[in-house]
Amino acid sequence: MKRAVFFFGVMMLLTLGLIFLYEAQAGEPKVLIPDPKWDFGFIPAGGVVSHHYLIKNLGTDTLKIQSVRPG
């Protein structure tokens, strides 16, 4: 009986340790937009222009882009 309780205790500790390790490794997302400002210079009046901004995840968990809103 004592042996079973001991074994159960060790298993519990191992499981908790693994969960803790996983949580620690999962970490946090980290957003980086290296060049957040762009200057088009002169734009022909009435013309439509576009620019691409690079967005990186430098963190240790998945980065979710929830929205991009004007203003």
Place this chain on the structure above:
Amino acid sequence: MTKTELAVGDSTWIELIYTMGQHSRKTSKRATVTTNDTTTGNVIISFSGEGWLDPDTTVMLDLNPRVLDFGPVGKKRRTKLEAEIKNLSDDKMELSIIDFPPDFFEEVKLSKDKIKPNKTEKLKVRLKRETEDQRFQKSITIEAKGDSLAYRFTVPVQKGFESKVAKKTPKPVEKKPGEK
């Protein structure tokens, strides 16, 4: 935006599209990017630009045409277009392409990277096969630097959209004396 979830170390692009009004004023706009990175919080991206009327006496460059328009979708396919850039200043200008959409065009190049005063060089754009049948509104930004002048200008490139940029007014042909 092609992806909304980025794995660790991954990256993507956010595209902002802007229509310049029929004016020559300076404009700046911004957008807020919200992610699940609560430590950094919201990130602001912004751009600025200035309306370029035709003709314009403040910019010593001329661009013709002002929009590279590949025409309607489904019609006769054009895959290459050119725009002429004329140096109206007394400076020799150095040109460089500083921005165009990633992985979209097959080729974006200048016929020469220097323009002498009153000379013309060409911006050449060729579409990728996979973009030939798409509707799109993109642009190419060019920097021009001389000894005393520096400009940055952006050339709209489009297909399948109506252009709101005024077409160049043809120059009046000067008549020789005695000519009817």
